[in-house]
Amino acid sequence: MTAGRDTTDDEPTLVWERPEPPHRPAPSPLDRDRIVRAAIELADADGLGAVSLRKVATALDAGPMRLYGYLSTKDELLDLMVDMVYGEITSSAPVGDDWRATLRSLAHRTAQAARRHEWFADLLGGRPHIGPNALAYMEASFAALDRAPGFAGIDAVMQAVSAVNAYVIGAVRSQTSEQRAERATGSDKQQWQTAYGPYMSRMLATGRYPTLVKVFQDATHPDADTTFDAGLDYILDGIATHLSP
Amino acid sequence: MTAGRDTTDDEPTLVWERPEPPHRPAPSPLDRDRIVRAAIELADADGLGAVSLRKVATALDAGPMRLYGYLSTKDELLDLMVDMVYGEITSSAPVGDDWRATLRSLAHRTAQAARRHEWFADLLGGRPHIGPNALAYMEASFAALDRAPGFAGIDAVMQAVSAVNAYVIGAVRSQTSEQRAERATGSDKQQWQTAYGPYMSRMLATGRYPTLVKVFQDATHPDADTTFDAGLDYILDGIATHLSP
DNA sequence: CCTCGATCGATACACTGTATTGCACAATAC
DNA sequence: GTATTGTGCAATACAGTGTATCGATCGAGG
Numbered sequence: 001m002t003a004g005r006d007t008t009d010d011e012p013t014l015v016w017e018r019p020e021p022p023h024r025p026a027p028s029p030l031d032r033d034r035i036v037r038a039a040i041e042l043a044d045a046d047g048l049g050a051v052s053l054r055k056v057a058t059a060l061d062a063g064p065m066r067l068y069g070y071l072s073t074k075d076e077l078l079d080l081m082v083d084m085v086y087g088e089i090t091s092s093a094p095v096g097d098d099w100r101a102t103l104r105s106l107a108h109r110t111a112q113a114a115r116r117h118e119w120f121a122d123l124l125g126g127r128p129h130i131g132p133n134a135l136a137y138m139e140a141s142f143a144a145l146d147r148a149p150g151f152a153g154i155d156a157v158m159q160a161v162s163a164v165n166a167y168v169i170g171a172v173r174s175q176t177s178e179q180r181a182e183r184a185t186g187s188d189k190q191q192w193q194t195a196y197g198p199y200m201s202r203m204l205a206t207g208r209y210p211t212l213v214k215v216f217q218d219a220t221h222p223d224a225d226t227t228f229d230a231g232l233d234y235i236l237d238g239i240a241t242h243l244s245p
Numbered sequence: 246m247t248a249g250r251d252t253t254d255d256e257p258t259l260v261w262e263r264p265e266p267p268h269r270p271a272p273s274p275l276d277r278d279r280i281v282r283a284a285i286e287l288a289d290a291d292g293l294g295a296v297s298l299r300k301v302a303t304a305l306d307a308g309p310m311r312l313y314g315y316l317s318t319k320d321e322l323l324d325l326m327v328d329m330v331y332g333e334i335t336s337s338a339p340v341g342d343d344w345r346a347t348l349r350s351l352a353h354r355t356a357q358a359a360r361r362h363e364w365f366a367d368l369l370g371g372r373p374h375i376g377p378n379a380l381a382y383m384e385a386s387f388a389a390l391d392r393a394p395g396f397a398g399i400d401a402v403m404q405a406v407s408a409v410n411a412y413v414i415g416a417v418r419s420q421t422s423e424q425r426a427e428r429a430t431g432s433d434k435q436q437w438q439t440a441y442g443p444y445m446s447r448m449l450a451t452g453r454y455p456t457l458v459k460v461f462q463d464a465t466h467p468d469a470d471t472t473f474d475a476g477l478d479y480i481l482d483g484i485a486t487h488l489s490p
Numbered sequence: 491c492c493t494c495g496a497t498c499g500a501t502a503c504a505c506t507g508t509a510t511t512g513c514a515c516a517a518t519a520c
Numbered sequence: 521g522t523a524t525t526g527t528g529c530a531a532t533a534c535a536g537t538g539t540a541t542c543g544a545t546c547g548a549g550g
Binding site: 210 | 366383408456480
């Protein structure tokens, strides 16, 4: 009405059909941190398998190839995700004076982070972690032991750190595996029984695993935290007993 | 010549062009073990990424879909691969009377198997291992501690086994990661220096990692076996000191 | 000899990571 | 002012993945 333009004339009005710029629709500056955060959000919600460059890109209103301006490969994205979690772990790290307390705190924070980000365990230890935050994690561990008395030289410190790290990696993986199993059965033990029960019953009935039968029957399966702490204490005690007096 | 048959007559001679049956070209019975072995061969040679159902199938002179008669999913194949390695580990397992010797032996055999099969570490601990050989591994661990004096009940046994397993998983992963790094640099330390050297130098120069600097400078980096054994001893000692007298 | 049921191959589909290509704009040179 | 250059993005393309579906072909049973 007002302008008197009808859509019957299609050719000239086509210019009106483009209220948005043909290209560059608000390019949305898009730095690495936003990319990594989007990827982590996807992974937290739907698992590592849901992290594809296409999905990350569309979550940021961009084409897949756009990411290659900030990343050179998908593995690099995964590395950055891992390092961001290390950032969560080392942020506000308590600088205790006791080396055992410091290592325990780092281990606990790692386990907590792995509970928040189930995919973390899948990436942990798979390739060298040398991002800035992973280095900060290592620095905190080494520094705690380096300050402590009794450690005979830097080599002893390194062996202790390696041992604790190995344990944490394995324990976190086990914890995540258990967490997944629990969640997959709908937080209901009955389904697990019906899913794996027959197989396990058949296996245990073969008589080849007498001790496992006892374990299944008698053991009170403690929660993951207790097991995690118990193992951690084994290692820390083992390290402590090897200190020079 | 001899038979006087020319290829100009194509129609009737076509039957000679089929020396092999049109379908079922020697169906090659193909059981699960052969499939798993082929997959392991591929993984050993070119890594886990080279294990695709198509490649495994063609290695067995079969179409990809043929495998689905024996496997229901690719993850199942990976599980079977893992369990076959557990079979290598537990085959001819020494039944020592000393629980520490038994656990140490199992750990060492695991580490050796992981060296033979670099992909093993990637799969280790990622999902529950409940194959027959993995169960045998667990049975051996549990039995060793169950026979041993000093363990107060099956719960103590379970916590000890969990701790050792977690350590072994993490240590094997670290070992494999290191093995890959060494191999990737052409078994030459110079290349690693030029590849990651600049980045590491920059990072260490920031002054945020003073202890890491010391470690890089002063530490004599021992071989993987020594570190592995040292950590294992920490755990075993820690467990031993927690025994009831 | 014929039919039925199982088995296997071919095809197809949605999806992956990434190389390449081409185009629309910004900034620069005259 | 116009012409040119360069840059960054999107579109396209490709090889490869796991797996569902569909026919054809074979053996066995009547």
